[in-house]
Amino acid sequence: MKLLVTGAEGQVGAELIRCGQKLGLQMIAASRNRLDITNKSSVAAFIAHHGPDIVINGAAYTAVDKAEDDHVCAGAINSQGPAHLATACSAQNIPLLHISTDYIFDGQSAAPYSEDDKPNPQGVYGKTKLAGDEAVARTIEQHIILRVAWVFDAHGHNFVRTMLRLAEERDELRVVADQFGGPTWAGDIGATLLAIAQRYGKGEAMPWGTYHYSGIPAVSWYEFAQAIFGEAVKLGMLSRSPKVIGIASAEYPTPAQRPQNSVLNCQKIQQQLGISQPDWRTGLITTLQEWQKQ
């Protein structure tokens, strides 16, 4: 089976290429310099030229705070790019697997968000991602939108990397303790998307649509930071854990407002595709071990 991955040098994109190659799949790594998803005619020509069996969109504008002052660019990448991919895939009659985010919700619900809950994004990033999801859903029937959360990997910029850098610089860190979510290792997202692609490749009936997928257990950023330092000390990457002080979001103002509770209810993917939520603590250890090797 031939799979085309856009944004192939991002956290999820790189894991998709790595895992797909390990599985013996033919992977076309379309990094940004090979394919700019904001260019409609390039997208159509690239897909027609390579003739993949399926396209996975790993490309996105993910700088949540920067997006607040960069509406045009964020919209082009997160909203129009997926629309171009959906149009091109539909023209070739091939499915599009697209990735979305927990930040399309406002975070005011006390319960985990299910796929039927009403989106209400608070920032430009979430708004542009939601517009991209809507474009995919209305343009191409054969689609999966996988909404993920709090992504980390050994490859790329993320909370784990930031915490480890700060731990080397400071004895004490203040970390937001009133925002909750499900950290998700990019390797688990890659494996899930490839499992879905392989299921399609075998000719199985596909329950197209939107699915939530994130790691367990749900935690606050403060608890996530403590887990990162705990594992890093065990692996000898840090000589000691910095003191972590939990603070309220109001004490750490950011340009983009984040959802307070963006925990995702992932029952649908379990029921319809047999895919369980991964324990992010396993992915965290793998991530730290990969860093040690680098």
Ligand SMILES: NC(=O)c1ccc[n+]([C@@H]2O[C@H](COP(=O)([O-])OP(=O)(O)OC[C@H]3O[C@@H](n4cnc5c(N)ncnc54)[C@H](OP(=O)(O)O)[C@@H]3O)[C@@H](O)[C@H]2O)c1
């Ligand atoms: N990161 C998170 O915490 C998080 C949380 C929830 C959901 N998600 C979603 O998960 C997906 C994957 O995120 P990620 O963390 O892997 O993102 P990432 O590491 O930021 O990777 C995104 C990739 O897209 C590329 N890209 C940007 N503009 C492009 C364009 N016009 N054409 C083609 N490629 C372009 C980027 O290239 P450059 O680096 O050169 O710009 C980068 O390689 C995204 O849909 C994101 O919205 C992420």
